[in-house]
Amino acid sequence: MDTDALTPELLRKLREPKAYPAVSLTMPTHRREPDNEQDSVRLRNLMAEAGRRLDADEAVGRQARGGIKAQLEQAVAGVDLRRSLDGLAIFAGTDDHQLWTLPRSVPERVVLSDSYLTRNLVSAKAQARPYWVLVVAADRATLWSGSETSVRQYTGGGFPKTRPQEPPNPQREERQGDVASTFTDETTRQFMRDVDTAIAAVLAAEPRPLFLVGLAPALALLEEASTAARPLSPAGRVVKGGLTDGPAPELLKELRPALEEHRRAEAARVERRLDAAIGRHAFAAGLDEVWQSVRQGRAGLVVVEENYHRTVRVDGEHLRPVDESAAVSDPAVREDIVDELVEAALDGGAEVAFVPDDALTSHDRVAAELRY
Secondary structure (H helix, E strand, C coil): CEHHHCCHHHHHHHHCCCCCCEEEEEEECCCCCCHHHHHHHHHHHHHHHHHHHHHHCCCCCHHHHHHHHHHHHHHHHCCCHHHCCCEEEEEECCCCEEEEEECCCCCCEEEEECCCCCHHHHHHHHHCCCEEEEEECCCEEEEEEECCCCEEEECCCCCCEECCCCCCCHHHHHCCCCHHHHCCCHHHHHHHHHHHHHHHHHHHHCCCCEEEEECHHHHHHHHHHCCCCCCCCCCEEEECCCCCCCCHHHHHHHHHHHHHHHHHHHHHHHHHHHHHHHHCCCEEECHHHHHHHHHCCCEEEEEEECCCCCCEEEECCEEEECCCCCCCCCCCEECCHHHHHHHHHHHCCCEEEEECCCCCHHHCCEEEEECC
8 A cells, every 4th residue: 555545544543552563564665776676685684573573572472473474474475666665664463464655765673562653654645745636527526636646536435426317308408518508507506515515524534635627617616516614725726627537647737737836835835834933932943842842732833854864862851863873673762753753743733744855954954833
């Protein structure tokens, strides 16, 4: 699976306490040759390390050990390193396993705990900037889930939707070709109200920026159907018909200008919020300060450079930078502290935004707007 599949419900299930040990393996991978030639060796070594850890742990019974090793083997058999992204995560219990490909590098590690290690997944999804695309026509509406590089049709929440067929109407047939009449028909209006109700439920369950695609009359009718108590607030509109069923590459091509405009607007909004936070002395900068503000629930917005990684030692309430070669067997050493920070911020209700590298040079790569 990729991070687009990480719904709030699935994340809750991954975080549920499990019978010890729930095993998590993470490692960086490479998208292209010749760098990806090392990935298979690293994966074998990681599997061997997991086996040694399981064998050495007296709290793991023989039956559980055998079940977990079998699940790990099944997971590895499903890995296709020719289609790798930037990171790999494998979760395994005694009777289940999951395989995740991540568009963000992760540290190489094996963790035995009573739940799966989710912070790398959460951070990778946040950085992918997921969004929804609702494509509407007079008789059909489809929903698409988008990320940085792809869109795919979403089939939950009652989508795709098709307008019920009306009985033959001779008078309507005489007006065939009258496009305007299609959008003034009460059946079409009711269909758009149904679409509005369905997309509102999806957004309530998983809030993301929403982009609308369709002919101008269809978009106008959809927004007219939106209730005053729950108005649609699209991040962008693409006025083009014929895309309810894609194909995905064509839909993404048409979306590109709207996506870029939205990202520019978001970057400017984040910059204004940080500037305002500095002016009212509600600002934190640097990994240690931001970490403390997140743990205290004070961060309302956390801004991180896209490729920022740091290995630290957790020393009481503070983070002490250490060399990446520090012994990762020390539980106080965190290779993925930035991902942990992002996950904690999101869990605490903060907004997280990623900005280009070097955008926060004067703030030590990470900054936060504080609630108080």
